[in-house]
Amino acid sequence: MPPVEVKENVFWVGAIDWNIRDFHGYSTYKGSTYNSFLVMDDKITLFDTVKNYLKSDLLHNIRKIVDPAKIDYIVVNHVEMDHTGCLSDVVDLVKPEKIICPAMGKKNLLDHFHKEDWPYEVVKSGQKMSLGKKTVQFLETRMLHWPDNMFSYLQEDKLLISSDAFGQHWATSERFDDEVDFGELMQHAAKYYANILLLYSPLVQKLLKTVKDSGLEIDMVAPDHGLIWRKNIDSIIDAYDRWSRYEAKKKAIVVYDTMWHSTEMMGKAIADGLVSEAISTNIMDLKVTHRSDVVTEALDSKALIFGSSTLNNGILPKMADVLTYLKGLKPGNKIGAAFGSYGWSGEGVKIINGYLEQMKVELVDPGLRVKFIPDHDNLKKCVELGQRIGKAIKEKL
Numbered sequence: 386m387p388p389v390e391v392k393e394n395v396f397w398v399g400a401i402d403w404n405i406r407d408f409h410g411y412s413t414y415k416g417s418t419y420n421s422f423l424v425m426d427d428k429i430t431l432f433d434t435v436k437n438y439l440k441s442d443l444l445h446n447i448r449k450i451v452d453p454a455k456i457d458y459i460v461v462n463h464v465e466m467d468h469t470g471c472l473s474d475v476v477d478l479v480k481p482e483k484i485i486c487p488a489m490g491k492k493n494l495l496d497h498f499h500k501e502d503w504p505y506e507v508v509k510s511g512q513k514m515s516l517g518k519k520t521v522q523f524l525e526t527r528m529l530h531w532p533d534n535m536f537s538y539l540q541e542d543k544l545l546i547s548s549d550a551f552g553q554h555w556a557t558s559e560r561f562d563d564e565v566d567f568g569e570l571m572q573h574a575a576k577y578y579a580n581i582l583l584l585y586s587p588l589v590q591k592l593l594k595t596v597k598d599s600g601l602e603i604d605m606v607a608p609d610h611g612l613i614w615r616k617n618i619d620s621i622i623d624a625y626d627r628w629s630r631y632e633a634k635k636k637a638i639v640v641y642d643t644m645w646h647s648t649e650m651m652g653k654a655i656a657d658g659l660v661s662e663a664i665s666t667n668i669m670d671l672k673v674t675h676r677s678d679v680v681t682e683a684l685d686s687k688a689l690i691f692g693s694s695t696l697n698n699g700i701l702p703k704m705a706d707v708l709t710y711l712k713g714l715k716p717g718n719k720i721g722a723a724f725g726s727y728g729w730s731g732e733g734v735k736i737i738n739g740y741l742e743q744m745k746v747e748l749v750d751p752g753l754r755v756k757f758i759p760d761h762d763n764l765k766k767c768v769e770l771g772q773r774i775g776k777a778i779k780e781k782l
C-alpha cells in the first residue's frame with residue numbers, strides 16, 4: 386500500500402500483512418498491519434518499523450518520500466518483533482543520529498539485537514523533543530503491551546502515536562476509521578483488546594486517567610496496528626474504559642468440546658435455560674471455534690460456562706487449550722459453571738472448576754456431570770442450571 390499523508394508532513398509508511406493467520410496464538414483471519422510513521426521535519430524521524438519479512442514494503446514507501454539515508458531519528462515505541470523485526474537492517478541503512486526509546490526500550494533492544502554501539506537516546510515520560518517545526522512528547526506506557534512501550538505525541542498535530550494500544554489486527558487498503566464499516570472495526574478492536582490487553586486492564590484504567598489528566602488535545606490516534614482513529618476517538622476511548630472495567634452485558638458463552646455429543650447435548654440444554662431468562666447466549670463448539678474468538682466473546686459476557694467430556698482422567702485437549710489461554714488473560718468480574726459427560730472416572734468438571742477458580746470466576750453451581758448419555762431428566766437439570774445462571778446474571782448486573 387502506498388504512503389498516506391495523515392497530517393501535514395506526517396506519512397503512514399507501514400506494511401500490510403494480508404496473509405498472516407496466526408499471531409502468536411491469535412487467529413488473525415483478516416490479516417494485520419504494522420504501522421510506521423515518517424515525519425518530514427528538520428530532523429526526519431521514523432516512528433517504529435515493521436516485521437522482518439515486510440522490510441521492503443516499508444523501505445519502498447519511505448523511498449517514495451525521502452532517501453532513507455536522510456532519516457535522522459528512529460523512535461522505538463515498542464520492541465516486540467512485529468515493530469522491530471527489520472530494525473537492524475534499517476539502522477544499517479539509515480545510520481541514524483539517534484535511536485529514541487525509554488530506558489526499558491534500550492534494555493530490551495540490547496537483549497534482542499545485542500548492539501551496544503547503537504546511538505541510543507533514552508527518554509522519559511513527559512519529555513519533549515523538537516524535530517524542527519514539530520515537537521514530540523513521550524509518554525511511557527509500561528506493560529501496554531510490554532515493559533518497553535511508550536506513546537509519542539506530536540504536539541502541533543495533536544496526533545497520538547499509540548503503539549499497540551487502540552489497535553486492531555485487520556488488513557485493509559483503507560487507513561482511517563471513517564473509511565471502513567464501524568461495526569466491523571469495533572469488532573476487530575474488541576478482539577484485539579480481549580486477546581492482547583485484557584490482562585493489563587488495571588493499567589489501561591490508569592493510562593486513560595493519565596491521558597485525561599495530562600490535558601493533551603488529541604484529534605487523531607494512530608496505533609501501530611490497523612486503522613487510524615480520527616472520527617471515532619471517543620468511541621474507542623469509551624470502549625477501552627468499559628473493557629478495562631470488565632463491564633459485562635446480559636450475555637453468556639457456553640463453550641464445550643464433546644466426544645460423543647453428550648456434553649454437547651448438555652451445553653445446548655444449558656443454553657436453552659439461559660435463553661429462557663432472556664440472556665444473549667453464544668454456543669461455541671471448540672471443534673470449530675478458535676480460542677481467540679472464545680476470548681473475544683468472553684470480553685463482555687457476564688457468565689462463562691465450560692463443558693468437556695472426561696478423557697483419560699482429564700479434559701479434552703481443546704478445552705485445556707482455551708482454559709489455559711483464557712486464564713493467562715485474567716478476565717474479571719465473571720460468574721460461571723462447568724459441565725460434562727463421563728463414563729467412569731469423571732474428573733472433567735472438577736478440572737474445569739479448578740481453572741475457573743484460578744480465574745476468580747464466581748461459581749454459580751458445583752458443576753453438572755452426566756454419566757454417558759443424558760436422559761430427559763438430566764437435560765431438565767441442565768436447563769435449570771442455565772436458568773439459575775441467567776437469574777444470577779440479572780441479579781449481578
Ligand code: FEO
Pocket residue numbers: 463465466467468530531549609610
Ligand atoms: Fe504489536 Fe506488542 O506488538
